[in-house]
Amino acid sequence: MGMTLPRFGVWAPVHGSRAAHHDPDEPDDASWARNRALVLEAEALGYDSVLVAQHTVNPYDDTRDQLETWTATAALAALTRRIELIAAIKPGLFHPAVLAKMALQIEHISEGRFALNLVNAWNATEFEAAGLPFPDHDDRYAYGREWIALVSRLMQGERVSHEGRHFRVSDLQLRPADPYRTRPRIYLGGESEPARALVADHGDVWFINGQPLDAVRRLIADASARPRHLPPLRFGLSAFVIARETDAEAEAEHARLLALAAEDAGMREASRTRVDPQVVMIRTMARARAVGTNGGTAAGLVGSYATVAERIAAFGAAGIELFMLQFQPFEAEMRRFAExxxxxxx
Incomplete structure (x- = not known):
């Protein structure tokens, strides 16, 4: 199709189903056993990356299970051989010196395949229930900016002294340093103005939530025009895929999942009460008739195999290099996409 083959990744099912929690074909299973098996299969199928999202409690229903991100990613690092392992991190949960040390250790275990995805948090309840501060949106980004600047320097093996608004570090250097590259890759999400500025200053890859091609083009143009001291910014896109032999079959499956997702209305309404309304992702998703998280099917990867491939090619031509994909039922549809x-x- 005249394009460089993009990278494809999968979202680990850290809190079970990605689209609908009452699907008889999809186990609402967030266990370590399932996540381990799914990631190992994804690697065997040729997927390039896995994103392990971070929540301390299930964001939809706190009586349901939730995988712990960083311990699971460390274990996956020892079990896998090729796939990139991206662990999400909310800065308010870990001091930057502690987190940088953990990141370097997983980088060693994985032999240079580790990345972190900075997420400045949207679920107030998991912080408030633990007695942790949950500042306003822009204050979280200011905190995250100081946090990631320290983490980045520490992961590079620098000897760091710093006194800022949030952190004080005195003559700290972490060893062993990264023997594989300068430091692990940094993915950044978020589409607000503070998020975009942070991406330009500290991110290696901007992880964009699923949305139509024209919107993605505008976001890429905005980010690409910003001053930057790092190598050129790269771009990833979240998307939920429904691919079938024909467009009609795919649309029918989309309708089925939308109907099933409607049964989760109570759960999702309760979840929305715990969300910071200033988060751009939440407003964007509220306007879309979509299933899946982080934009889901709003990216338009619903259709025949040829249709989905053509839309991926169009996103690739716009600058998307990594597609982080969701499916349901996850394992079966992950295989279908690969094949x-x-x-x-x-």
Missing amino acids: QVRSLLG
């Missing part, structure tokens, strides 16, 4: 869609892009 039926990826081959059309080669």
